[in-house]
Each structure stands twice: as C-alpha cells, then as structure tokens.
Amino acid sequence: MKLIEVQNYDEMSKLAAEIIIEQVQTKTNSVLGLATGGTPVGMYQYLMKDFTQNKTSYEQVITLNLDEYIGLEKDNPQSYSYFMKEQLFNHINIPENQTYLPSAKSVHDEEAGRNYEKLIETVGGIDMQILGIGENGHIGFNEPGTSFSSTTGIVKLADSTREANARYFTKMEDVPTHAISMGISTIMKSRQIVLLVSGVKKAPILNQLFQTDVNENLPASILKKHPDVTVIADQEALSILKEKKGSVFS
C-alpha cells in the first residue's frame, strides 16, 4: 500500500478528486467504484466543482456503489441511492442508467448479490474503487470476521457500525440492521483502489491497519495484498501511527 500523507480533510478530498478526474480523462469509459458515508462527501464536492469549471465529462463513465441498506426505499433521504444523487449524480453529466447501487428486496434476497456480481463482470470490472474505512476496519459493509473470499451479498451490520451511522437517522431504531455489500473478494478484483482516511476517530484503526498482519478481524488489512492501493490519510487520522515512527515513516 502506498501512503500519501495530507494535512486535512480538504486536502484529502481534493487529491482524491484529482485522481478520479485523471482516471476519467485518461479513460473516458472508466468504471468507478464509489463509496458513501461522511468520508467521500468533500471529494464529491470537488468533482462537482471541476465539472462546473472544466466540464470533465462523465457521459461514458459507469459507477458501481459499494453498498446499500436493506429496508429503505430509494427516495428515503437516508438511503445510499438518495445520497449519491444528492452528493454527485444530480450535479454531473452522468446518465442515470450508468449509475448502479446494489439493491436487495429483503434479507433473504440472495439473488441480488449474484446479480450485482454479474453486472460488475458485464461492465468489464472496476477500474478504480474508492473506499472509506469503518472505525472497526470494515470496507464496504464487510464487518470484522467476514471471509476474505466473500462476494456481494446480504450482511448484518455490527452494533458499532449502526451506532456510528445513527448520526444520520432520527433514532437508533431507524438504523437498518442489514445491508447488501460488495464482498471483500469483489473489492479486491478492482484494478486500482484508493482508500480515504480522515479524522481522529479513524486514528486507532489506521494505526492497527499498518501495525497488524492481514487477518479477517480487520477487513481492510486484505488491501495489503492488492498490487495497487493508495491510502490518502490526513494528520488527524495519522496521529497515532506517527507517534510510532519507525514502522511506515522511517
């Protein structure tokens, strides 16, 4: 994993957007894997700004999101489908039928994961996957303990994930208990991965990520086995890791 150290959230967001813009300009029909959550919001704002100023075109781009809650309609403001429209799709020239999120009718909808896997294959695989990391080390909604060979399917959210995401809901009971998520092996098939890490809350997990071996209790640790991963981390996220100089900073 290549680590790029930046000052703050804004620098992380700008750099991530620049990497995506370069990808889209170099390969106009790029397939982008996108993430939700608080981390990529600033990056999406930079993409919108660039679209307004420089007219980078997304006409031929295809996007595939990592995950979606189960039980929320697409027009529910807490759904990731709604999030992506609000944060990005409504503001750039990407055709709606080229933006995909996984979607499952219920926690028993096993077909949904298989269909998403087929879709990813049909579009030729993901060129560049953007990831955030959960405070417990999850990528997508693959919680600690998930098999590294997992493919897209229904996942149960860890209590800590529901608590972390409760900030977007009126009350804890409204936070869905399950989601559909790209699997870990699915994410690992992406040709290039960019992991964004910002804020002091992510400092412990970022430290663990660099200090521990690849193991299923820390889903993001599998990224160490991928040939092309760039981690962009800000000073707050790096605060614990940098105290332990000598490991990655020597």
Ligand SMILES: O=P(O)(O)OC[C@H]1O[C@](O)(CO)[C@@H](O)[C@@H]1O
């Ligand atoms: O960016 P946040 O809100 O800290 O969330 C971390 C990660 O957890 C998820 O919300 C779970 O999908 C990701 O989208 C995100 O990258």
